[in-house]
Amino acid sequence: MVERKFSIKRLVELYDEMLSVPHRTEIARELRDEDDLFLLLVYSDMLGIPNPAFYYTLELYPYIIEKFHDWHLRMGMEKSPLDGIRCC
Amino acid sequence: MSGIWLALAGMIVFFLGYRYYSKFVAEKIYKLDASYKTPAHQMEDGVDFVPTNKFVLWGHHFTSVAGAAPIVGPAIAVYWGWLPALLWVLLGTVFAAGVHDFGTLVLSVRNKGQSVGTLAHKLIGQRAKILFLFIILLLVLMVNAVFAWVIANLFISYPASVVSVFIQIPLAIWIGYTVYKRKGTMLLPSLAALATMYAAAVLASYVPVLQIDLVSYFGGEGASTPFGLNATSMAFLVWIVILMVYVYIASTLPVWKLLQPRDYINSHQLVVGLLLLYAGLLVTNPEVTAPVTNTTAETSWFPLLFITIACGAISGFHGLVSSGTSSKQLNKETDARFVGYFGAVGEGALALVAIIAVVTFFPTTGDFTNTYSSFTESSAAGLGVFIEGAAQLATGLGMPAQVASTIVSVIIVSFAATTLDSSVRLMRYIIAELGSEYNIKPITKMHVATTIAVVSSAALTLIPEGPRGFGSGGYLLWPLFGTSNQLLAGISLMLISIWLKRQGRNFLPAFLPMVFLLTMTLWAMINQVVFEWSGVGEAEASWLLFTFGAIILVFAIWILITAISTLSGKGNKDMDMSA
Numbered sequence: 001m002v003e004r005k006f007s008i009k010r011l012v013e014l015y016d017e018m019l020s021v022p023h024r025t026e027i028a029r030e031l032r033d034e035d036d037l038f039l040l041l042v043y044s045d046m047l048g049i050p051n052p053a054f055y056y057t058l059e060l061y062p063y064i065i066e067k068f069h070d071w072h073l074r075m076g077m078e079k080s081p082l083d084g085i086r087c088c
Numbered sequence: 089m090s091g092i093w094l095a096l097a098g099m100i101v102f103f104l105g106y107r108y109y110s111k112f113v114a115e116k117i118y119k120l121d122a123s124y125k126t127p128a129h130q131m132e133d134g135v136d137f138v139p140t141n142k143f144v145l146w147g148h149h150f151t152s153v154a155g156a157a158p159i160v161g162p163a164i165a166v167y168w169g170w171l172p173a174l175l176w177v178l179l180g181t182v183f184a185a186g187v188h189d190f191g192t193l194v195l196s197v198r199n200k201g202q203s204v205g206t207l208a209h210k211l212i213g214q215r216a217k218i219l220f221l222f223i224i225l226l227l228v229l230m231v232n233a234v235f236a237w238v239i240a241n242l243f244i245s246y247p248a249s250v251v252s253v254f255i256q257i258p259l260a261i262w263i264g265y266t267v268y269k270r271k272g273t274m275l276l277p278s279l280a281a282l283a284t285m286y287a288a289a290v291l292a293s294y295v296p297v298l299q300i301d302l303v304s305y306f307g308g309e310g311a312s313t314p315f316g317l318n319a320t321s322m323a324f325l326v327w328i329v330i331l332m333v334y335v336y337i338a339s340t341l342p343v344w345k346l347l348q349p350r351d352y353i354n355s356h357q358l359v360v361g362l363l364l365l366y367a368g369l370l371v372t373n374p375e376v377t378a379p380v381t382n383t384t385a386e387t388s389w390f391p392l393l394f395i396t397i398a399c400g401a402i403s404g405f406h407g408l409v410s411s412g413t414s415s416k417q418l419n420k421e422t423d424a425r426f427v428g429y430f431g432a433v434g435e436g437a438l439a440l441v442a443i444i445a446v447v448t449f450f451p452t453t454g455d456f457t458n459t460y461s462s463f464t465e466s467s468a469a470g471l472g473v474f475i476e477g478a479a480q481l482a483t484g485l486g487m488p489a490q491v492a493s494t495i496v497s498v499i500i501v502s503f504a505a506t507t508l509d510s511s512v513r514l515m516r517y518i519i520a521e522l523g524s525e526y527n528i529k530p531i532t533k534m535h536v537a538t539t540i541a542v543v544s545s546a547a548l549t550l551i552p553e554g555p556r557g558f559g560s561g562g563y564l565l566w567p568l569f570g571t572s573n574q575l576l577a578g579i580s581l582m583l584i585s586i587w588l589k590r591q592g593r594n595f596l597p598a599f600l601p602m603v604f605l606l607t608m609t610l611w612a613m614i615n616q617v618v619f620e621w622s623g624v625g626e627a628e629a630s631w632l633l634f635t636f637g638a639i640i641l642v643f644a645i646w647i648l649i650t651a652i653s654t655l656s657g658k659g660n661k662d663m664d665m666s667a
Contacts, residue, residue, distance in 0.1 A: 012275065014141065014144055014147075015275070016273050016274070016275045017141070017144045018143070018147030018148060018151075018355075019147070019151070019274070019278075019351075020348075020352070021140065021144055021145070021147070021148040021417070022148055022152060022348075022351060023343045023344070023347065023348040023351065024138070025135055025136055025413070026343045027348065028134060028135040029135050030342055030343070032135060074133075
């Protein structure tokens with residue numbers, strides 16, 4: 001975290017952040033759950049759930065590969081559980 | 089004597105405590121290390137573990153611990169005169185609360201951000217965890233039931249505040265929705281919402297149509313209504329049902345829709361409230377009319393004073409906040425002094441101004457002693473006197489009296505409502521946790537857990553034998569609030585002492601307040617459980633209080649024995665004691 005110079009703008013930002021922090025965790029968790037659902041939709045074909053939009057979602061792979069890596073680590077799997085995806 | 093002198097004396101003590109004592113504790117006792125990698129960095133995940141600026145974290149910590157409790161306790165405890173209450177708030181904050189809030193934060197940071205409940209489990213054993221869960225469940229149940237009554241009571245006493253409080257709900261939903269969609273900041277919309285609320289409060293103070301006075305809708309105080317209730321009881325019933333439906337919805341909705349924007353607006357109110365009180369104090373320069381000590385008190389201050397003022401002097405609930413969320417977000421270990429110790433000082437400053445508002449409110453000492461004639465009377469009158477006292481300070485700033493009391497009651501209702509829906513949410517989480525621990529699947533579901541939380545709180549609230557009339561059933565258990573809260577603080581101080589001793593450091597700064605606090609709390613508990621509630625003494629037996637009190641007492645003594653053996657080096661040594 002970089003210490004920044006004091007200014008009124010910075011003070012207002014600090015105050016805003018102070019009041020937003022209490023719910024930051026829950027909101028981040030809710031957003032992460034939504035992302036996880038999206039991840040499941042994109043990878044559904046590989047999990048055996050037919051996905052008619054498979055060829056289109058294929059294009060999204062490069063964008064979500066990092067999220068997939070975070071997801072399997074979060075789920076307690078050290079290595080990627082899908083053979084087709086070697087993120088680590 | 090002027091009330092300003094009390095404020096000044098308090099501020100000097102707080103300043104010295106923070107400047108010197110907390111520095112000593114930080115450097116010599118907790119030995120904070122700026123290079124230590126805190127859990128926020130060790131396990132940074134963008135959700136629970138996030139390194140956060142120390143000012144931001146202090147603000148979060150302070151707004152989480154400051155609520156209606158540091159106002160209610162001191163407003164009652166001035167029954168024994170202003171000096172005992174003032175001394176306990178000042179010395180308690182400097183030597184007990186500061187060390188406790190700061191210590192639980194450091195202890196948790198040194199143990200991967202784990203909460204005091206988990207640490208007590210590791211250190212003392214499973215029964216410590218069960219006691220923690222049991223006490224927390226009981227605390228939140230009491231808070232739900234009592235705060236529902238407090239809000240209903242304020243709505244009935246100050247009908248002009250109702251519109252202002254209810255207007256906040258659609259405003260909060262609108263803010264939540266627009267901010268979530270547009271990803272903007274809440275600052276300006278929430279300030280506009282606050283201005284709208286206060287404008288509504290001012291308008292409602294003068295326009296009777298905008299005052300939602302249920303008692304008069306039901307035909308005035310003595311009128312009879314369906315179910316054989318009089319108009320006042322019926323008004324309580326209607327408000328409590330509305331509140332329970334509201335908390336059910338509020339605690340099951342995603343937080344960004346209602347809770348976050350509402351809490352955001354209410355946090356401004358904390359700032360407004362504190363500014364209003366301290367500025368009013370400076371401008372009006374009121375005289376202290378309450379006696380220094382109450383020499384004719386029928387109820388002894390010892391040891392009751394120490395459990396009457398919990399939040400504001402020391403409170404176990406703060407340890408749950410310190411170790412539950414703040415420890416996971418601490419950027420540098422050295423920030424713990426500012427966040428933990430100064431957080432306790434902020435709470436002390438709120439309790440201090442509550443004392444001043446009450447002891448300067450009455451025109452003469454006689455008026456004070458008439459209202460504060462007994463401990464029971466004081467318990468019933470405390471919050472009302474604070475509202476009137478605070479309104480009197482606000483009138484010094486040029487505010488008309490009726491507007492001032494409406495705005496102060498809006499602020500208090502907002503605090504109480506924030507506490508109410510956070511505690512219903514917390515109760516829902518604990519019920520779900522118990523469900524997963526004991527493998528009772530149905531109660532792990534959100535709506536089932538919330539229904540249990542809301543229905544049990546409503547049932548307790550509406551027990552017909554409520555000591556303050558219909559709807560005040562929460563007060564049946566309320567005498568346990570202070571003791572169980574202080575017991576949590578005592579156990580947390582004990583964990584800190586054990587940790588310090590294992591590090592080979594001077595553990596007296598945590599150990600001495602622990603001995604004091606546990607002695608006072610257990611003394612008060614034994615007194616209440618054995619002589620007041622069991623029916624052995626002159627007082628009538630109260631089986632509800634006796635059962636819950638006895639369970640807590642037995643657990644507490646059991647834990648104390650285990651902890652003493654741990655402290656003397658014979659007990660469980662599982663805890664990670666990385667220095």
